[in-house]
Amino acid sequence: MGSVGAAEVPVLLGPDGRRIDGRALDELRPIKITAGSLHQADGSAYVEWGMNKVMAAVYGPREVHPRHLQENNKAIVQCKYNMAAFAVDERKRPGLDRRSQEISKVIAEAFESVIFVEEFPRTSIDVYIEVLQANAGTRCAGIVAASVALADAGIPMVDLLPAVAVGKVGGAIALDLRKEEDNFGEADLPMALVPQSGRLVLIQMEGHMTREELSRSLDLGVAGCRKIYGIMKDALRSRYSPDAPAPRAEVPA
Amino acid sequence: MSEEVTAEILTTHILDLAREGRRLDGRKPDDYRSIRIESGFVVSADGSAMAHIGDTTALCGIKLEPGKPYPDTPNAGTLTTNAELIPLSSPTFEPGPPHPRAIEVSRVVDRAIRAAETIDLTKLCVTPGEKSWVCYVDVHILDHAGNLIDAGSLAALAALTHTTFPNKRFGIAQADAPLVIQHYPLEVSFARLGETIVVDPSFEEEQAAHGRLTIATDELGNVVAMQKGLVGAFSPEDVKELVDRAFRHGDRHREIVRRS
Numbered sequence: 450m451g452s453v454g455a456a457e458v459p460v461l462l463g464p465d466g467r468r469i470d471g472r473a474l475d476e477l478r479p480i481k482i483t484a485g486s487l488h489q490a491d492g493s494a495y496v497e498w499g500m501n502k503v504m505a506a507v508y509g510p511r512e513v514h515p516r517h518l519q520e521n522n523k524a525i526v527q528c529k530y531n532m533a534a535f536a537v538d539e540r541k542r543p544g545l546d547r548r549s550q551e552i553s554k555v556i557a558e559a560f561e562s563v564i565f566v567e568e569f570p571r572t573s574i575d576v577y578i579e580v581l582q583a584n585a586g587t588r589c590a591g592i593v594a595a596s597v598a599l600a601d602a603g604i605p606m607v608d609l610l611p612a613v614a615v616g617k618v619g620g621a622i623a624l625d626l627r628k629e630e631d632n633f634g635e636a637d638l639p640m641a642l643v644p645q646s647g648r649l650v651l652i653q654m655e656g657h658m659t660r661e662e663l664s665r666s667l668d669l670g671v672a673g674c675r676k677i678y679g680i681m682k683d684a685l686r687s688r689y690s691p692d693a694p695a696p697r698a699e700v701p702a
Numbered sequence: 703m704s705e706e707v708t709a710e711i712l713t714t715h716i717l718d719l720a721r722e723g724r725r726l727d728g729r730k731p732d733d734y735r736s737i738r739i740e741s742g743f744v745v746s747a748d749g750s751a752m753a754h755i756g757d758t759t760a761l762c763g764i765k766l767e768p769g770k771p772y773p774d775t776p777n778a779g780t781l782t783t784n785a786e787l788i789p790l791s792s793p794t795f796e797p798g799p800p801h802p803r804a805i806e807v808s809r810v811v812d813r814a815i816r817a818a819e820t821i822d823l824t825k826l827c828v829t830p831g832e833k834s835w836v837c838y839v840d841v842h843i844l845d846h847a848g849n850l851i852d853a854g855s856l857a858a859l860a861a862l863t864h865t866t867f868p869n870k871r872f873g874i875a876q877a878d879a880p881l882v883i884q885h886y887p888l889e890v891s892f893a894r895l896g897e898t899i900v901v902d903p904s905f906e907e908e909q910a911a912h913g914r915l916t917i918a919t920d921e922l923g924n925v926v927a928m929q930k931g932l933v934g935a936f937s938p939e940d941v942k943e944l945v946d947r948a949f950r951h952g953d954r955h956r957e958i959v960r961r962s
Contacts, residue, residue, distance in 0.1 A: 521706070551805050554803070555931065558930075561933045562934055643935060649930070650930070652930035652936065655813050656817055657924045658924060663925050664945075
């Protein structure tokens with residue numbers, strides 16, 4: 450979001466309506482998803498989304514730590530979103546900051562909205578999201594990765610959770626912002642969709658949008674989520690198809 | 703009866719009422735509790751306000767201190783928002799490092815103030831590259847009867863509108879000067895109770911809720927921040943309708959802040 454007195458703002462939207470990387474306003478960055486990318490986890494996934502690289506692992510249902518968080522009638526969903534120190538231009542101080550704790554909270558709540566938690570009382574379903582390389586939209590990439598990892602772990606859910614951010618760049622509503630658009634754009638609205646119900650389980654927003662712009666952004670984001678949903682299902686299909694190569698793929702180089 | 707069982711009975715009752723468009727405290731789905739703001743509550747702060755939404759109380763104190771601007775923004779001061787959910791306000795709050803829900807209140811209140819450009823950060827600059835004000839917005843939740851984000855947002859905006867630069871105390875100028883407010887962002891929160899969406903949820907309604915949506919609007923007709931919280935979901939159509947409701951309540955609350 451427009452930082453005060455910062456360096457000159459790049460031209461985000463060309464006269465031809467193309468964006469800084471040549472994309473159209475409703476075009477996603479390339480997304481590649483590998484399900485089952487880790488060996489120790491109960492479920493895992495690796496996502497490359499534009500220049501984002503995000504790994505997710507799921508453990509559980511397993512014993513709850515710390516014990517007092519245990520719930521008698523359902524599983525709890527715990528999420529840790531973490532960004533590696535080297536994932537951004539200026540080294541990020543390692544460890545949990547307030548941003549990652551807030552993101553962890555809303556992601557855990559989003560997943561608890563779709564997991565059949567009442568099937569696993571007194572357990573914890575632990576979702577770990579590790580951002581290895583960041584270029585805007587890491588929470589959405591994290592949700593997509595974690596969602597495929599949950600499916601890979603065999604956790605029963607209402608549906609997968611595709612997620613994407615919509616924003617406002619150079620006055621136009623655009624799908625899936627990259628870093629320059631996020632830093633110098635006028636608004637950012639990440640969301641996660643339950644395709645089966647058409648409802649959103651994650652909604653955040655920061656910036657300036659009129660009612661009409663917000664309404665269009667929601668529609669554009671939902672359409673984007675539906676495309677990502679297809680890519681997620683393909684990743685799971687290729688992981689579990691009879692002619693899939695190795696039972697557990699290595700992390701792609 | 704165990705607390706768990708009473709909580710479940712209460713939740714069922716709240717959801718039953720909501721189905722008929724009724725609420726535990728007699729309100730209708732779009733009724734906001736009464737708001738009261740006392741500005742200048744703490745004289746040791748450079749600005750302060752106590753905000754009451756029904757029985758919920760938040761106190762915000764502003765402190766301005768000289769600091770050094772960040773190298774990438776030499777002409778601007780900085781703004782820091784923090785919310786403390788202190789143990790005296792609820793049996794469910796414990797001392798210790800901030801709970802994620804306290805972090806969420808801090809960050810969502812901060813997001814609206816920042817995104818709306820409530821204060822012009824360049825006006826916090828004293829000497830470019832060398833000296834600028836750091837504006838600390840500290841929100842204390844004193845009494846938790848639900849809807850902490852809105853209470854924090856009201857207290858913070860009201861406190862900022864009554865803030866003075868302590869120029870004399872730090873030898874920066876001969877006289878203290880008021881902090882100028884450019885915009886008036888306010889958060890309005892909603893909770894889903896079954897298929898009914900109520901504004902300004904009480905503590906009990908938050909326990910029963912299937913999702914909360916907070917929407918911050920400004921006086922110019924912009925949505926400046928949103929946050930979905932709790933377990934639950936909203937359709938895009940729900941969100942669009944709630945934006946209209948958030949403007950209606952926000953505009954009314956802005957008048958209350960301006961008169962405070």
